[in-house]
Amino acid sequence: MISGTRILAIMIKELLQLSRDRLTYAMILVMPVMQLMLFGYAINTDPRHLPTVVLDEDRTTLSRSVLAALGNTGYFDFTAEAASHAAIDAAIESGAAQLAVVIPHDFSRRVVKGDAPRILVEADASDPTAVGSALGSLGGVAEAALDHDLQGPLARDGGGGPFEIVVHRRYNPENITAFNIVPGLLGIVLSMTLVMMTALAVTREHERGTMESLLATPVRPIEVMIGKLAPYVGIGVIQTVLILGLARLLFGVPFEGGWAALALGTALFITGSLALGFLFSTLARSQLQAMQMSIFYILPSILLSGFMFPFRGMPDWAQVLGTAIPVTHFLRVVRGSLLKGADLAQTWPSLAALGVFVVVVTALAMARYRTTLD
């Protein structure tokens, strides 16, 4: 019989110990924020001065005023003039330019006629922080760029700006950087905290000798496991919310839906990571060993999961190894659900892989856990 009281006893004890350990706080809250800042901003070092190609088919005073106004925002660095739409596509595709401005040939004429022509701004939205603020500045540009030129008889009396800016976000699903970072980071942070903390929590009991007392009581292995791991589930959830919240606020990562897949994937990943930490703790003889095992697991997770390097860019053997890493699958679920709004049906292969991870690791941990000291 599993006893709720005994599980509760261990849970309360674990929570109290957690709350006394200041380093834990640092690990739970500071680490994700720090990593998010480091990884997020290291990539978006300067969201200003973005390389921009221009296709000015009008070539008039007015079109030049618009370009000057764009330049003055500080976000647009006109690095090249494009000869055609195809050249713009190529520049953005290759990453040579992150933004493109297209001014149609009848721009001035239509401004003067007062029928609000359209300027097209194309953006490589794969790095949303970088282009986000540039695109945010466009409204003001449309309002004021031509104030100087349109005076006297040309002066407009209300009723919208003299022209419109249409934004076309290009979105290159397999080549995104910042989008890869955030879901990946969720996987890495959860692994680091959860695997390591549970591995340490159990080996600490062995090292301090408290396991001897604990085992001499009637608690059962499953009760120890549930009681010890439950607080960490809470920690995993807090970290997930924190990271996703910051991802949205600081980096503007789009949330396209796919909440069911995200929730299921996160639940499986948290459970699996905790079970893995528990398994490590049954293998390790000291906290140091538990730490080493955790690092041994986390390193390939960082390097081979597609977090650090694009998965498809890795050599075949590395892809095979990467497929065996839970973070890889978690990353696919998070990316698919958050960025593409993928639902359960679309993400099931990765979810199934995570399910296998949970079942296998939990079974191993239960089999390894001893109610005796032998």
Add this chain to the structure above:
Amino acid sequence: MPVAIDVKGLNKSFGDKHVVRDVSITVEAGRVTGFLGPNGSGKTTTMRMLCGLLTPDSGEGTCLGLDILKETGEIKRRTGYMTQRFSLYDDLTIEENLLFVARVYGMDDRRRRVAEALAGLGLEARRKQPAGALSGGWKQRLALAAAVMHEPRLLLLDEPTAGVDPKARREFWDQIHELTAKGMTVMVSTHYMDEAERCHDIAYIAYGALIARGTVAELIDRSALVTFKGEGPGADRLAPALLREPGVEMAAPFGAALHVSGPDRALLERAISRHRGDGLRWTEGRPTIEDVFIHLMRGAEDNFR
């Protein structure tokens, strides 16, 4: 008399180290049994096997009428085990530790029981202190309180009084006898002779084998040791010289007097006769339990080495 512990032929090895050899022991309910033996003789290992913390390689038996191999869960519920090393949580307060124990054993009326335990310890005022901040002796007392809180039928204490001051030790033992008066069975390992004498009976283990069993008086009588006490100027300094004599198993100063013992009366008398001239007065005494233990240890060394 019902028996609390009844095990036969317990063996345990760690790797190729045979740590407990064929230990068979019977303990009557309601008695305090002292478990003695040199360091590394297998006391802790034996106790761990009794309360289900270690699985014996071979052997069988019962604790509180429950099979030590199959019914460890039930044994754990009815047994209190105080480990040799402090094993409560240093980072939890005294009160939290006791509450944890109360919950783990599924006790009812937990607050009241914890309050009682705290009152019994006299630690009410310090109940919010981390257990790790207690002095060594207080830790031992707290651990004992934690081990008996669920009112076990059998109490296994592994060197409970190591590092405890004499007054606290006396209180400790008074408490142990109070508990046995209520029917609890206690097995306690110790290295202190005065504590051995407070036990109803003794089990002596050396090199993993149980080599003596009985009351203190029985052990002394059975040992057939002869002991002489030498008094006079410089008696306490003769020990090294006497130890070199054949037939002298132990020669130790007790204050100003010298305590000499050995199994062979003739050899012993010859040995001390050489030192009679130094102005020493020799009288025959009754061997102490310490003499007996040292004698047993010698014998065991000859058998197992």
